[in-house]
Amino acid sequence: MERFFMQRKNLIVSAILILCVILSTLAFAQQNSDESHKNVKNVILMIPDGMTTAHTTLARWYQGGEPLAMDEIACGLVKTYSANNPITDSAPAATAYATGYKTQNRYLSIYPEIASMPGVGQVEENDFYKPIVTILEAAKKVGKSTGLVFTCQFPHATPAAFAAHTDNRNDYEGIAEQIVYNQVDVVLGGGWKYIDKNQRKDKEDLAGYLKNNGFVVTSSWNELKNQSPKKVWGLFAQDYMHYDFDRSGTGEPSLAEMTQKALQILSKNRNGFFLMVEGSQIDWASHANDPVGVVSEVLAFDNAVKVALDFAKSRDDTAVIVVPDHNNGGMTLGNYSASIDSVLLNDFLKHIKKATKTGAGVEEIIGNNKTDENIKKVVSKYYGIDNLTQDEINAIKNASAGKLNYVLGPIISKRSYIGWTTNDHTGEEVVLYAYHPNGYVPHGVIDNTEVCDYMAEILGIDLGSFNENAYISDADIQDKGYDVTINKDNPNNIQLEIIHNGKKYVIPQNKNIVIQGQNQFNTKYVNVYISSVKRFFVSSDIVDLIKK
Known part of the structure; x- marks a missing residue:
């Protein structure tokens, strides 16, 4: 009898052991399945600089209420504050997306000295100002191709945060040199003068360095659009590019065209890629309180989002994240002159729809001919406004060079019942949009640093290990x-x-x-x-x- 019970006990133990092995195997398989469910080969990060919900609402109404491409992937909100301020500038905002760390205003991808906002950890003194490895740099180290696409000049804050490190976001020449030596595979946008030895203060031949390292370097979209090089720098303006409404006749490509070209080139790498696309001048139009510029750039950006989503949906290895870096302008549809019952949709749109140029584009046309008659003629032709006041005409005459949109923007905003609270950034949350082939996207209210954490997670990149001894x-x-x-x-x-x-x-x-x-x-x-x-x-x- 004792032997019987011993045999039975052994059978039970064996059965339990077998069951444990099975459960362990299933758990391991589930874990692997979960990882497989999360992981992608490619990430496209798209940043509509300074974009708010008012911006997207106006753009949507402008196109007859039709949804924007990004609408279908809205999934949460993102907190935007920097390490030392509730209102961030673009440098620390982009740093958070690039590195997963908050830094001070004006700093690009370096640790802060001051971390005064609630919940922001203070770094050790020895690490003050130390460069932080970015997700773009880490992606390159693991064999992925990398790209930056934008409409500003390439050393500007947002693209710079992904491939440069400095305490001064305005050091364009130094930032340009860092981005060049980081050998980002595809760079498309503006800023030719920053790689031209004849225009740089230090006379560094950065264009020559790129060519010697196997890059196609061009300022001609016509030259590039039918080519498909492995590595390319296409800079299509000496400094920043034109607003989309002002682009006709310039030879400059649209943001959507540059995004398409970048994807065509980067997708050749079997190891995958990381691409950052910025709608740079949504921010600039907002600084100027120019609703025409806002519509121009939001719609241009959304066309680029459609390109990215079409690419991602045609395969099963690509995630797309769309997220502004901060709000700008305090824009509202409705101002102190508007009442709920009296202002109709056409009252918001009629003047904006008549506009065929942004304020920056009108400035180019007016040029030095600032007579009353020419101002009235140009504004009537390109804005459809025939009732300028003498004060408005005088304001246009006296506008500083490069700042006419700061005059024309408020002129059209007032006639369109659009309100603004500031010419600068504001500190509210921004909308998060995300697409993942298996639906693995963030939800709820997250911190801007968590956007980087999410991208690193789905790419399988341990950013912390890169930063330990970099x-x-x-x-x-x-x-x-x-x-x-x-x-x-x-x-x-x-x-x-x-x-x-x-x-x-x-x-x-x-x-x-x-x-x-x-x-x-x-x-x-x-x-x-x-x-x-x-x-x-x-x-x-x-x-x-x-x-x-």
């Missing part, structure tokens, strides 16, 4: 016993100089190289000089290069 400071190198000097003899090309075993190593800022005599070595990351505190951060693999 950069080392000049002080840390000195602590290791090396002789370290920051050479500022050429203020346009500050260098870190290291003496070790009788050899001198020169590390230029904004480049990913180390020079030792006749030898030149490439480093993993671009080297960064932080001018405000005179700290130099270099790619940490430099220490290994020096030891050899």
Whole structure:
């Protein structure tokens, strides 16, 4: 009998063990299934800079109430504040999307010194200003292709945050050099003068560097549109591009066309890609309180969203995230002159629909001919306004160069019952839109840093591991016993100089190289000089290069 019970006990134990193995296998399979459900090969991040719900509402009414391409994927809200301010500027806002960390206003993809907003953790003093590896840089390190598409100049805050690191978002020449040396595979937008040796203060031939490294470099859309190179920089304006309503006859491509071209090129990489597309000038139109510019740029951006969604829906490996970086202008459909019952839809639209140019486009046409008669003629032709007051005519005459949209925007807004509270950013949440082939998208109210976390998760990229040992400071190198000097003899090309075993190593800022005599070595990351505190951060693999 004892033997019987022992056999029975052994059978039960065996059965339990088998069941545990089965359950464990099922759990493992489910876990793998969940990971497979989440993971994608490609991410397209689209940023309509400064866009609010008022912007999308006006654009939707402008096109007869037809839905925008982005409408179907709205899924949540995003908190936008920076590390030190409830109202962010574009630099820390883009940094949050690029790195998963908040930083200070004006900083691009570096750790902050000041973290005064609730819930924002203070970094250690040794890490103040240290560069943070971006999702674009990490994607490139794991073998993916990378791209930036925009309508501003490429060193502007939003594209810059993904491929540059600085405490001064206005250092366009330094930022441009970093983006070039980061070798982003596809760059399409404006800003030719920042790679032209004849227009740069430091005379660096960045266009030549790109060509020598296998890039097609062009300022002609006609030249590029029928080509499909592996790597390309297409910069179609000396500085920023025209608003979409003003683009006719310029030879510049639309944002949708540039997005289509970028996807055509980047999708050749079997390892996948990361692409950031910015509707840059929604923000600029909002700063000017120009509703015509808002409609122009929101619709142009939405056309690019359609291109991205069509691409993603034609396959099963691509996610699309659409998210503004912040609000701008405090725009409302309705102002103090409007009442609920008296203002009809046509009252909002009639003047905007008559406009065929933005305020910036009208400024080009008026030029220096600022007579009363010419102003009235041009505004009548391109805005359909025939009742300008003398005060309005005088305001147009006295507008500063490049700022006529700040005059014409309010003129048409007043006639269209559109309100504005400011010419600057505001601090409310923005709408999150997301498409994933398996429906795995964020919901509810999330932080802007969580957008980066989500993208890294679905791409299978551990950003934290990249940041653990990416950069080392000049002080840390000195602590290791090396002789370290920051050479500022050429203020346009500050260098870190290291003496070790009788050899001198020169590390230029904004480049990913180390020079030792006749030898030149490439480093993993671009080297960064932080001018405000005179700290130099270099790619940490430099220490290994020096030891050899």
